[in-house]
Amino acid sequence: MDAISTSALLIFLLVLILISAYFSGSETAMMTLNRYRLRHLAGNGHKGAKRALKMLDRPDRLIGLILIGNNLVNILASSIATIIGMRVLTQYNIDEAASIAITTGVLTVIILIFAEVTPKTYAALHPERIAFPSSLLLKWLLLLLLPLVKGLNIITSGFLRLLGIKSVQTNDALSQEELRTVVHEAGALIPQRHQEMLLSILDLEKVTVEDIMIARSDIYAINVNDDFKLINKQVTQSPHTRVLVYRDNIDDVVGFIHLRDALRLQSKEQFSKSSLLRAVKEIYFIPEGTPLNVQLANFQQNKERIGIVVDEYGDIQGLVTLEDILEEIVGDFTTSMITTPSEDINVQQDGSFLIDATINIRDLNKEMKWDFPTDGPKTLNGLIIEYLEDIPVANTSLRLADYHIEVIEVADNMIKSVRIMPNSLPSTNDTEDD
Numbered sequence: 289m290d291a292i293s294t295s296a297l298l299i300f301l302l303v304l305i306l307i308s309a310y311f312s313g314s315e316t317a318m319m320t321l322n323r324y325r326l327r328h329l330a331g332n333g334h335k336g337a338k339r340a341l342k343m344l345d346r347p348d349r350l351i352g353l354i355l356i357g358n359n360l361v362n363i364l365a366s367s368i369a370t371i372i373g374m375r376v377l378t379q380y381n382i383d384e385a386a387s388i389a390i391t392t393g394v395l396t397v398i399i400l401i402f403a404e405v406t407p408k409t410y411a412a413l414h415p416e417r418i419a420f421p422s423s424l425l426l427k428w429l430l431l432l433l434l435p436l437v438k439g440l441n442i443i444t445s446g447f448l449r450l451l452g453i454k455s456v457q458t459n460d461a462l463s464q465e466e467l468r469t470v471v472h473e474a475g476a477l478i479p480q481r482h483q484e485m486l487l488s489i490l491d492l493e494k495v496t497v498e499d500i501m502i503a504r505s506d507i508y509a510i511n512v513n514d515d516f517k518l519i520n521k522q523v524t525q526s527p528h529t530r531v532l533v534y535r536d537n538i539d540d541v542v543g544f545i546h547l548r549d550a551l552r553l554q555s556k557e558q559f560s561k562s563s564l565l566r567a568v569k570e571i572y573f574i575p576e577g578t579p580l581n582v583q584l585a586n587f588q589q590n591k592e593r594i595g596i597v598v599d600e601y602g603d604i605q606g607l608v609t610l611e612d613i614l615e616e617i618v619g620d621f622t623t624s625m626i627t628t629p630s631e632d633i634n635v636q637q638d639g640s641f642l643i644d645a646t647i648n649i650r651d652l653n654k655e656m657k658w659d660f661p662t663d664g665p666k667t668l669n670g671l672i673i674e675y676l677e678d679i680p681v682a683n684t685s686l687r688l689a690d691y692h693i694e695v696i697e698v699a700d701n702m703i704k705s706v707r708i709m710p711n712s713l714p715s716t717n718d719t720e721d722d
């Protein structure tokens with residue numbers, strides 16, 4: 289070693305520290321790259337991103353390579369520093385042991401500051417700036433050192449197996465819940481309205497057609513066996529474009545009549561029972577329990593926009609339209625912006641709410657931002673009866689899911705209306721938001 293001058297060794301040491309800094313920085317940069325952004329950039333043809341993505345495909349190799357490189361230079365640096373230290377310090381009559389101790393201390397501080405903390409912090413703050421160019425060098429190094437890296441990985445995984453740890457395939461596909469968090473955390477990057485829509489789309493699979501259907505009793509339908517004058521009037525006054533046609537019993541459905549067809553027949557004065565039956569369109573049936581995301585796709589595939597929900601016995605449960613599903617996605621658009629509650633909910637002078645108990649619980653929760661359980665009965669009436677296990681009499685008071693409810697009117701074995709007190713509402717705002 290005496291052949292090499294001390295100043296040459298110092299320069300070499302400096303270079304080693306720089307290389308060490310490069311490895312430390314690249315490691316942090318590669319590992320903190322945002323995988324989703326990376327995939328997006330790579331998809332757009334960004335060269336550095338593509339390269340980084342490919343390297344991250346095999347994180348074991350990448351880490352192996354970086355650690356081999358980093359440790360190699362660090363250990364070499366320490367040997368060289370020791371030689372320099374001994375040469376320099378012995379000139380001042382410092383003995384060998386003390387020289388080694390001093391060089392170790394000094395080198396540790398230098399490596400920590402210049403080859404670890406600084407490059408890693410910088411890389412963590414600007415991962416792409418470091419990772420994209422550095423992945424080029426890493427790629428070539430990997431080609432060169434692949435046998436070494438592979439050997440190292442075989443030995444390490446052998447050791448891990450000895451310790452009873454199986455190598456796990458990392459899977460960084462997002463789960464539903466993670467995707468939700470991503471959308472939430474996107475914060476200002478995605479406008480609030482869009483965030484809500486994205487979350488609603490994710491929710492579609494949790495909601496089934498029964499949850500949003502127009503109940504059987506609320507379907508606007510005509511009985512072909514009724515007096516034809518009445519049918520004529522019902523068609524003319526129909527609030528809906530498609531009217532269900534049945535024979536005597538709604539379970540004996542014939543089809544949908546489109547108002548356009550009915551009005552055309554009426555204008556030609558050809559409107560009769562037989563021409564009506566001929567103009568009727570076949571019904572598209574939807575099995576109970578179909579999740580909304582599935583139904584949305586089915587509507588599209590079958591080029592339908594209205595369907596009848598049937599249970600396993602073929603009995604009609606309700607009606608669902610494409611518009612109803614789309615409203616689930618853009619829901620808050622039409623509900624929460626409304627400042628006056630819908631007709632089923634009436635604000636009383638004392639601030640309590642008089643509510644039609646046949647209201648759909650999901651609609652009620654949405655409109656009032658309440659939190660009644662939606663996994664059981666669909667209507668408020670059903671929920672209260674299930675809770676009490678009995679049909680209550682008027683003036684019964686109860687506490688259900690933290691809401692103070694007073695039964696106002698009961699008729700035909702059904703709760704018709706209830707009053708809900710606002711002062712008993714759970715104070716979600718004070719507890720959660722801050």
Ligand SMILES: Nc1ncnc2c1ncn2[C@@H]1O[C@H](COP(=O)(O)OP(=O)(O)OP(=O)(O)O)[C@@H](O)[C@H]1O
Pocket residue numbers: 502506507508509527528529530531532593594607608609610611612
């Ligand atoms: N025959 C019907 N009986 C009861 N509710 C219906 C009926 N047809 C549609 N609806 C409901 O009316 C709302 C609007 O649906 P949709 O837009 O499909 O019907 P529309 O407004 O009558 O027709 P269009 O928009 O094609 O003119 C939805 O909530 C849907 O469930």
Ligand SMILES: [Mg+2]
Pocket residue numbers: 611
């Ligand atoms: Mg419409």
